[in-house]
Structures are given as C-alpha cells and as structure tokens.
Amino acid sequence: xxFITGVGLTSYGRHDGQNTVDLMSRAAEAAxxxxxxxxxxxxxxxxxxxxxxxxxxxATVFAEHFGLQPAYAHAVQVGGxxxxxxxxxxHELVDAGVVRNVLVVAGENRLTGQSRDASVQALAQVGHPxxxxxxxxxxxxxxxxxxxxxMHEFGITEQxxxxxxxLMRAHAATHPGAQFHDRITVADVMASRAIATPLKLLDxxxxxxxxxxxxxxxxxTSDRRVRVRxxxxxxxxxxxxxxxxxxxxxxxxxFARARQASGVGVADLKYAAVYDSFTITLAILxxxxxxxxxxxxxxxxxxxxxxxxxxxxxxxxxxxxxxxxCGSGGALAHxxxxxxxxxxxxxxxxxKDASVALxxxxxxxxxxxxxxxxxxxx
Amino acid sequence: xxxxxxxxxxxxxxxYQRCRSCKSVWYFRRGFCPSCxxxxxxxxxxxxxxxxxxxxxxxxPATAEARAHVPFTIALVDLAEGFRAMAHGDRDLKIGDNVxxxxxxxxxRLVPFAEKS
Numbered sequence: 001x002x003f004i005t006g007v008g009l010t011s012y013g014r015h016d017g018q019n020t021v022d023l024m025s026r027a028a029e030a031a032x033x034x035x036x037x038x039x040x041x042x043x044x045x046x047x048x049x050x051x052x053x054x055x056x057x058x059a060t061v062f063a064e065h066f067g068l069q070p071a072y073a074h075a076v077q078v079g080g081x082x083x084x085x086x087x088x089x090x091h092e093l094v095d096a097g098v099v100r101n102v103l104v105v106a107g108e109n110r111l112t113g114q115s116r117d118a119s120v121q122a123l124a125q126v127g128h129p130x131x132x133x134x135x136x137x138x139x140x141x142x143x144x145x146x147x148x149x150x151m152h153e154f155g156i157t158e159q160x161x162x163x164x165x166x167l168m169r170a171h172a173a174t175h176p177g178a179q180f181h182d183r184i185t186v187a188d189v190m191a192s193r194a195i196a197t198p199l200k201l202l203d204x205x206x207x208x209x210x211x212x213x214x215x216x217x218x219x220x221t222s223d224r225r226v227r228v229r230x231x232x233x234x235x236x237x238x239x240x241x242x243x244x245x246x247x248x249x250x251x252x253x254x255f256a257r258a259r260q261a262s263g264v265g266v267a268d269l270k271y272a273a274v275y276d277s278f279t280i281t282l283a284i285l286x287x288x289x290x291x292x293x294x295x296x297x298x299x300x301x302x303x304x305x306x307x308x309x310x311x312x313x314x315x316x317x318x319x320x321x322x323x324x325x326c327g328s329g330g331a332l333a334h335x336x337x338x339x340x341x342x343x344x345x346x347x348x349x350x351x352k353d354a355s356v357a358l359x360x361x362x363x364x365x366x367x368x369x370x371x372x373x374x375x376x377x378x
Numbered sequence: 379x380x381x382x383x384x385x386x387x388x389x390x391x392x393x394y395q396r397c398r399s400c401k402s403v404w405y406f407r408r409g410f411c412p413s414c415x416x417x418x419x420x421x422x423x424x425x426x427x428x429x430x431x432x433x434x435x436x437x438x439p440a441t442a443e444a445r446a447h448v449p450f451t452i453a454l455v456d457l458a459e460g461f462r463a464m465a466h467g468d469r470d471l472k473i474g475d476n477v478x479x480x481x482x483x484x485x486x487r488l489v490p491f492a493e494k495s
Contacts, residue, residue, distance in 0.1 A: 117442060124440040130386045131406055132464050134487045136444040137436065137452055144434030145454055152473050194449075197435040241454060241464045242406060246432055 002094040004087075004226045004374065005101075005217040006035030007336040011177035012210035012324025016112050020053035021065050023107030023211030027329070028066055031213040035221045037101060039066070042215070044099035045073040046086040048106030048328025051122045052113035062105065072099050079126060079363030080277055082106065082328040083212070084370035087335060087359075088231040090216035091372075095228075100218045106329035107211025119207050126364055128239045137196075140204055140278065142240045142365040144196035147280035149246035151198065154287075154295030158198050161279040162189035163301045165202045165321055168276060171308070172318025174349050179208050179324035189279075203279040208324030212332030214339065224343040225377040229264055229356075232257025232371050240365040251288035251360060254369035262373040264356060266290045271341055271354035272312050273334035275362045276319040285360055286314075289371070313351040316341060331361045342376045382407055382421070385488045390481045392424040392490055394461045403460040426479035428457040430492065433471050443485045453492050455479065467492035 008030025010023060018026075024047065032039070045068060047059045055061055059073040072093065078085040083106060090102035110119060120138055127133045127142065150156065166186055172178035184202060192201035216228070234250030234257070237243045259265055272291060276282035286297035291312060300306065306314035317323045317337035320330050340346045341354035355376040362369055384393040396403050397411035398418040410417050433453040439445045451467040455477055465479055466489050477492035 120438070121441050128406060134386070134484070135452055135464055135466060135489050136440050136447070136450070136484060137464070138438060138440045140438065141434050141436045141440075141452055144436075145432040145452065148434055148473060149432040149454075194435070194437040196437060199434075239406075241462055242404075246454075 002091045002216050002218060002228045003220050004214055004228065004335070004339050005221045006031045006037070006215045007339045008034060008213040009177065009333055009336040010211045012208040012326055012333065013179040014112055015109060015209035018109055018209060019113065020050040020108050021062055023109060023209065024062050024105045024213070025066050027107055027211035027213035028103055028105045031103065031215050035215045035217070037215065037221060039068055041101050042068055042103045043071045044090065044093055044102035045070045046090055046102060046104045047075050048082045048086065049075055049077045050108040051119070051327060052109050068103070078368045078370070080275055080331060081361040081363030081368045081370045083330070083332040083335060084359055084361035084372055085233070087216065087372055088233065088370055091228040091231060094216055094218050102216045103213060104216060105211070105213035106327070106332055108327040108329060109209040110327050111207050111209045113209070116207065128241065132239060132241060140196040140199050143278045143280055144199050145240055146246055146284070146366060147198050150280065150284055153247050156283065156295055156298060158190065159186055160298035161203060161283060162186040163298045164276070164279040164282045165189045167301050167306060168315060168319040168321035171316050171349070172322030175317045175323060178318045178322055179206055180322045199278055199280065205277050205320035205325040208326040210324055210326035210329055212329040212336055214332065214335060226339050226342045227375050227377045229373040229375045230258050230260070230262025232261060234369045235367065238364055238367050243366065249284065249288055249366040250369035251285050251362065251371070255289050255360065255371040258371035258373050264373045264375070268356050269312060269358050271338060271351060271357040272314045273338045273357060273359040274314060275331055275334070275360060276315060276321050277325065277362070279321070281362060282319070284366070285362060289358065289360055308349060308351055313354070316346065316349045316351060335359060338374060342374060385481055385490055388488050390488065392426055392463065392479055393421050394424055394457070394459060395419050395421050405461040405463055422459070424457050424459050426457070427495065428455040428477055428479070430471055430473050430475045430477055431456045431462065433467070433473060435469070447484065455492050463490060465490035465492045468494055
C-alpha cells in the first residue's frame with residue numbers, strides 16, 4: 001500500500017535565472033512542506049531528466065544539492081511518461097517495503113535555458129538516428145503522421161481536435177500558475193499557424209520552465225489520504241515507423257493492467273488526468289482508455305463532459321496544452337492537480353467528487369504508456 | 379551481416395531484411411530476427427512501390443539547416459514487400475496514394491522520396 005502524501009508545483013512558463021536543480025528544489029520544498037515530513041524522513045529519491053542539464057546521475061546531483069542522503073535514488077527516463085513511471089516505481093518500492101517515503105521530483109528550465117531551436121532539435125532526436133532523423137522530422141511531425149491516420153480512420157476533423165485545446169485553455173484560465181490564461185476559440189485554433197499538418201500551433205503544448213514534485217509514503221501523514229490503487233504499463237515500440245499500428249496503441253493494455261491491479265473500472269472513475277502533448281494525443285488516449293468511443297472524444301469535450309462540472313472532469317489545471325510542459329516534470333503537474341482535487345484543495349477549480357482518479361502518461365510517439373489509479377480513502 | 383549500402387549510407391537503394399528461419403520482414407537493420415531471434419537474416423532490395431499510410435506537411439523545421447526546405451512532406455509508406463518506411467514526398471500526397479520511391483538530396487543527406495505512381 002502507498003499514499004501520495006504531499007505535492008508541490010511551481011508555476012509553468014518563464015523562470016528566468018532558475019536552472020533545473022533550482023526548479024526541482026522549489027517543487028521538492030513545497031511537497032515536503034505539504035506532507036509535514038522533514039528531509040531526514042525521505043529515504044528514496046526518484047527524478048526525471050533534463051535536456052538543459054544532462055547528467056549521468058541527476059538524482060544524486062539533486063539529493064546532494066537539496067540535502068538528502070537517501071537509501072535509494074536514481075533518475076528515470078521514459079520521455080513524457082517519466083512522471084507516471086516514477087510514480088508507479090515509487091508505489092512499487094514503498095509497497096515492497098524497500099523505502100518509506102519517496103520524493104519524486106522533476107524540473108527543467110526548458111524555455112529559458114536554451115533556444116527554441118535547440119529545444120525542437122533535441123526533442124526530434126527521439127526519432128531513429130539513421131531512418132528518421134535525416135528526414136528532418138519534429139515531434140509535431142511524428143504526431144502529425146499519427147493524427148493523419150487516426151483522423152482518417154475515425155472521421156475526426158481539425159475542428160474536432162480544436163475543442164480539446166479550447167477546453168484545456170478554459171481550465172488553465174482559472175489556475176494562477178498556468179502559462180496561458182487567455183481564453184481561445186475553435187476559430188483561434190484553426191487560424192493558428194501550421195506546424196506539421198494537421199497540427200497547428202494551438203494544437204501543440206508550449207515549451208516551459210517549471211518544476212513539480214510529490215511524495216509517496218507507506219503511511220499517511222495527515223487525514224488527506226490518497227492511496228495508489230494500482231498501475232500498469234505497456235511499451236509497443238520506440239519509433240513511429242516501427243509502431244505496430246497507428247490506430248491502436250499501448251494505452252489500452254496499460255490501463256487493462258492497472259484495472260486488473262486495482263479492481264477499478266471505467267464506470268468507477270470520477271476524475272481523469274490524461275497526457276495531452278498535442279490535441280491528437282489527448283483524443284487518442286481518451287478513446288484508447290475507453291473514456292470515449294473511437295472518434296467521439298472531441299464531441300464529448302464539446303458537450304462539456306470533461307469540464308469542471310462535467311461527468312468526468314479532465315486536467316482541470318489546463319494540462320500540458322495550457323498549464324505548460326517543462327519536460328519530465330510536465331505531466332507531474334497532472335498528478336499534483338489530481339491530488340489537490342482528491343483532497344478538496346483545488347480552490348476555484350474544485351470539482352464535486354474526485355474520489356477515484358485515472359492518470360495516464362505517454363512517452364515517445366505513443367511508444368510508452370503508464371496508467372495509474374488513485375483513490376481517496378476516508 | 380555484410381556492409382549496408384542503402385540510402386542511409388548514401389547509396390540510392392531501399393534495403394529491408396528478412397529472416398530465413400521464420401520469414402519475418404522488417405526495415406531497421408540488425409544482425410538477428412526481432413521476431414524469433416535467429417541470426418540467419420538476409421538483406422533485400424525493395425522495388426520501392428507502396429501505398430501512403432500516413433502523411434504530414436512539416437512547416438516548422440527541426441533545424442536551422444532545414445528552414446530553407448519548409449514546407450516539405452513526410453509520409454509513412456507501406457512497401458509491397460511488407461515493411462513500412464518513412465519518406466519525403468510530393469506536396470499533395472494523400473493517405474491511400476500509390477507511390478514509387480526514388481531518392482533526393484535533403485540538406486546534406488540522401489533520403490527516400492515518394493512520388494505518386
């Protein structure tokens with residue numbers, strides 16, 4: 001058994017003069033304060049990676065800087081799925097009795113720590129070095145390929161996808177820490193400049209600075225008890241050229257494993273936190289996870305079902321698309337927001353009932369998937 | 379495995395591999411079969427005929443060098459021999475188009491280019 005006992009999150013956007021370790025430290029300090037634990041209580045550290053501070057041993061760089069001497073520590077790299085992969089590992093470590101309190105932390109000055117070109121180029125390297133990268137693709141191009149096929153198969157339009165960008169922006173508008181607060185319309189998304197068809201600028205998450213952290217503990221540290229019920233992963237390929245399918249991905253099997261581990265089904269879910277690097281990513285994942293039928297996720301968003309007052313509130317902080325994306329910490333904001341919702345601390349964003357939540361992350365080009373189910377225990 | 383002489387090393391050819399044991403076919407070269415593990419694999423030359431499975435027009439380049447080339451088309455092409463390859467292509471390429479692959483210079487490298495056939 002394990003509990004998410006505390007969370008910490010910086011605003012996402014510009015943090016001039018802050019480096020990776022600074023942003024990680026700010027988030028970690030906030031998470032520690034939230035649990036009521038002190039540094040010597042932390043016996044495990046898991047951290048993500050940073051493209052602006054590449055290091056062989058980022059976890060111990062951070063631990064030394066922050067003032068920790070953990071019994072267990074290392075970095076984890078699963079692209080965008082890193083946050084939830086760390087959450088799952090922390091749960092498994094605590095559940096197995098290896099450690100009692102794991103600090104999971106990630107941060108990066110991805111926006112101000114390097115040029116936009118350097119960031120785009122670094123990310124494109126997830127492609128195959130011999131068979132893909134020489135063709136000059138970008139991450140949006142890989143997802144543009146996925147989008148073209150998925151939309152073709154299931155009759156989704158660009159206007160449909162735009163609904164998800166509009167929803168994420170509406171949610172971000174109510175979170176002071178979000179990178180973007182100006183509301184947008186479907187027409188704004190459609191009019192934004194082409195990046196890699198069918199994806200336009202507002203279909204894509206931004207590049208951000210930021211940090212996020214949480215603590216996974218064997219014992220609750222307060223009456224705000226959020227228990228990890230079960231997790232699952234699936235890894236089907238690395239490179240999009242080698243993907244077994246462009247219409248069925250690893251999200252379904254990952255969630256099936258999480259359902260098996262937790263005994264929780266789709267009908268039990270009250271809140272969802274789903275990876276949204278692009279509008280197409282979110283549409284596909286919602287459908288793979290069974291939160292909407294194939295081709296229908298965008299229509300459900302248009303009808304308000306994923307809004308704060310909808311049947312299944314989704315990414316109420318604004319997601320990667322509008323809260324922001326700082327690399328391996330990007331999707332940790334989804335987990336932080338979920339914990340706040342589950343413990344009734346989401347202020348003006350608070351949903352009526354977030355007692356059972358599904359989180360899902362995707363890394364690479366729909367390559368690596370992690371699902372996690374959390375439950376509020378009273 | 380012998381020397382690879384295909385577009386990835388500057389030769390105008392699209393190679394794929396086949397397992398002599400289980401007959402699996404794949405694209406990314408390696409010295410064994412990813413399906414059954416057998417080391418008895420052969421490299422074959424594709425005729426370059428296929429069908430567009432997915433396509434995108436890249437408008438925002440990945441590198442400064444690519445800036446002069448945007449917009450350009452990237453497609454995933456299903457080759458008749460049973461494997462999928464990434465290629466550049468005609469500006470108006472659509473899913474389902476029959477194509478023939480030739481080769482083109484892109485920045486300083488040779489890349490496959492899908493032309494409607």
